[in-house]
Amino acid sequence: MGVFADVRPSDTAASELRFRRGVIISGGPGSVYEPGDPQVDPALFHVQVPVLGICYGHQLLAHHLGGQVHKGERGEYGIAHLSVTVPDPLWNGISGTQIWMSHRDSVEVMPPGFRIIACTENASVAAMSDPERRLFGLQFHPEVAHTHAGTRILENFLFDICGAVRDWDVSGRVPYLEDQIRAVAQDRNVFFFVSGGVDSTVAYTLCLRALGPERVYAIYVDTGLMRQGETQFVRDIFSELGATHFLVDHAEQQFLKALDRVYDPEAKRCVIGEEFVRVQERILATEHFLDGHWILGQGTIYPDTIESGGSAKADLIKTHHNRVAGIQALIDSGRIIEPLSSFYKDEVREIGRSIGIPSRFLSRHPFPGPGLAIRCLCSATEDGATKSPDGTLLPVRSVGVQGDSRSYRQVLAVEQKPSLDLIVNVAPELTNRRADINRVVAVCGSKAQLDDMSVFCACVTKTRLDLLREADGIVRELCRETGFEDRVWQFPVVLLPLGIDGARESVVLRPINSVDGMTADVVLMPPDMLDRLTSELLALRGVAAVFYDVTHKPPGTIEWE
C-alpha cells in the first residue's frame, strides 16, 4: 500500500515500538494458553500507538487486556459473512463483507473498555475495538484475498487511524540500487546461482546494468527435476538480457542418485537441499569464486529474510534453505550483494518491468525450488484403495493446512466430473466431516475401477520424471493454446504411483487461483478442454487415471507434498 513497514519478532519490547505510527500483530497457529507460544510485550497496549491484532493477535489483545479467550477444539475455517454492527473508524466505507475465518480459539469475554463492532453467524467476537485507546482486534484475516473488503480495512487502519502516508515507492529506486551495487562490489566481480525464477533474475539484471556483462556471472544448475524445455528457456532469457557469462551445470545424475529410495516428502526436500550444497561447493572450487576477486549475488527478497531468522517463530514453510560452508564464509566476510532484500515480490516484478525484463518471463507461474521432485509422489509400501459410502479412499496422503499448521492425510476420490457443486458444497462438507482426509479429487477418467487400484512402491526416477514432464508438457501446451494459463495463478500437475499392473501411475490436475499462495481457489476448466486433456493423458503409456483436485487451500495445500 506504499507504506514503509518492517516485520519484527512478536516479543519486541514496547519501548522499541513506541515511536512507530502503528503496530499490527499477525495471526499464527499458537494459543494464548500454550507456554512457549508467541507473546507480545503487554506494555505495547499502553504506549499510545494504534494496534491492530489479527486472529491470534486479536486473541493476545483480549488476553492481555483482561478479556477471556476460549480454547476451541474444532475451530472455524472458511468463508463467512461479516455484519458491521457498530460504526467504527475501521469500517469507513464498509457495511458488511465476505471474510475468511481460520481459527481454533476465540475471544469469549471482551476486555474492559472494548466493544463488539461486527459479528458473523458463528463468531461471538468477530471484531472488537476501543477507539479511545486506538486498539482494534479482528478474528478474521483481512490480509487474504477471500476477505473482500480486507484491503479497505487495512487502509482505514493505516491512513485514518495511524495517519500513515504513502512514502514507499519502488519505481525510481533503480539508479540508487545500481549505485549501491557499485559501492559494494568495488573492483570485484559478482557471481550468481540463478534458478530461472523472478527474484534471482531481477537481482542478476540489476548487477548486469550496474557493472556490465564482463563482470557478472550466472550459473544455472540443471537438477534434472525441471519441466520440459526449462534449461533452454532460461538460457534464452539470459541471452536476451545480455548475459555473456552464463554457465549451465549438468547435475541430473547426481540428484537422481541422491533421491534413490527416498520416500518421505520432507526428506526429499532435504536431500535436494544437501545436493545443491554439494554442487555449489564443487562450482565454487572449480571456478575459483572464493579467491577474493568475487562476491556472491543473491536474489533474497524481504520475505526470505523473515523466513530465515527475522522471525524465530515463523512456522516451517520451506525446508530447503541449506547453507554452503563456502557461501557462509562469503556472507560472514561481507562479500555478498542482495539488491532486493528490502522488497516484496510484487515490488520485485515492478523493478523487473522497469529494467526491461520481458513480461513473458515476469508473468510466469511460480514453480517450487525442488522442482518436479515434490510433484512426483513416492511410496515405500504397497496398499489398495478402499471403497467408502462417500467415495474411494486412495491410499495416498497429501499435505494440507488447518489454521496455520499442517496436516498430512488421505485423499478421497469421488466418481463425478469436476463441477462447481463439487468444489463449493461437496468437497468442503467432506473435508469438514471426515477427520481422515484433507483433500477431495474428482475422477476425470480411468482405465480401471478405482477400488481395484493400488499404490505401488515408487521413488523419484528418471522414467517417472520423464512421464511427469510429458504429462505436464501436454497440460501446459493446451493451457497456452486455449488461453487457460491466464486464468490460473499456478497449475501443478502431480504424479501418483497409483494404478493397476501395466499402468501404475495416475495424474492429478491442480489448477488454482491465488493472490499470494497463502490461500487458493480451485479453478474449473471448460469441459471440452478437460475431455481433450483427459484423453491425451490417458493415452500416455503407464497412466491409469486422471484426477482433478477440487479442494481449496485450506484445507489442501497447493502442492501435494
Ligand code: XMP
Ligand atoms: P503450498 O503447497 O504450501 O504452496 O500451498 C504455496 C506456494 O509455495 C510453493 N512451494 C514451494 N516453493 N520450495 C519452493 O521454492 C518448496 O519446497 C515449496 N513448496 C511449495 C508452491 O508451489 C506454491 O506456489
